[in-house]
Amino acid sequence: MDGCGGGGEKRALASELAQVQAMVRELEARMDQDLPAAARELCGELASSVDRSIRIARACGWDSPGSRDGSPRSDGAQHPAGGGGGNAQSKRRKGAPCVRTQVRVAAVQDMAPLDDGLSWRKYGQKDILGAMYPRAYFRCTHRHSHGCPATKHVQRADGDPLLYDVVYHGAHVCAQAAHPAAEHLRRQLQPEGHADAGQELRSPLAPETEGLRAGLEPTAPYSFGPAPGAGADFGGYLPLLSPTGLEWQLRSSYAAGGLGVGMDYEPHFEEFYTNAADPFHWEYQDLYAAN
DNA sequence: GGCATTTGACCGTA
């Protein structure tokens, strides 16, 4: 599956692209301070272009720099077919990208993390190779009563046990579908308005830059759980990602730097949203489409 | 008693 030359060349390409990416982002950060919007926009497009290049190169088979430097593991997503499993969700069919939306959330110690306002039932837990923490599997409480296909996978980040990677699969078709968080998630899963329960995204790919921007410009304040005030509209759901047919995950490597610990988290997320494009070093990784 | 969680087993894919 590797049509792009030998491993050494791949690594060289990976290294070069990673360097360019880092430089672009540093430039971006600096430009944010005092340069005009047009220049920032151009810089953003440059960053997007570099990102696309990385994705293309990755499609040729080289290991992503991101996957080497930070968290090994866990994005179970990195395994195209997502492994086995006994039902249709786990056995993703070839040729049909199964939509996932991945977010990274932080939790404050001793607080229930990841309460997104929806009701989930845990149905499994699994140690993941290379990950320090096991991955937990949740499905909609109304799976049987309403046939709701929504599931999510939750895993602690290696670098910071207060950070969680959450991958949503499918959309709620149960009563919870009316919940703002579920509604938002459903839109994320079906940006073109397709309404077939979010099983799989068939709509054309959104331009990658759109996806990127969606990630860099989150649309809602963040909070955990049904916290009063800001963020309540989304019930704590963090729409960091605009999925495209090519699945990718958006990750803030800055986040591992210590959001949350022993502090009020809301101010952090306000800052997170206000300055997302600047102090945060965004990186996205292909979750590549299950097919 | 009903529901949620835990945990080992099973299954499909790479």
Added chain:
DNA sequence: TACGGTCAAATGCC
């Protein structure tokens, strides 16, 4: 064969 995802029985909690 290894791994990830799910199932289902056992267990615990309200």
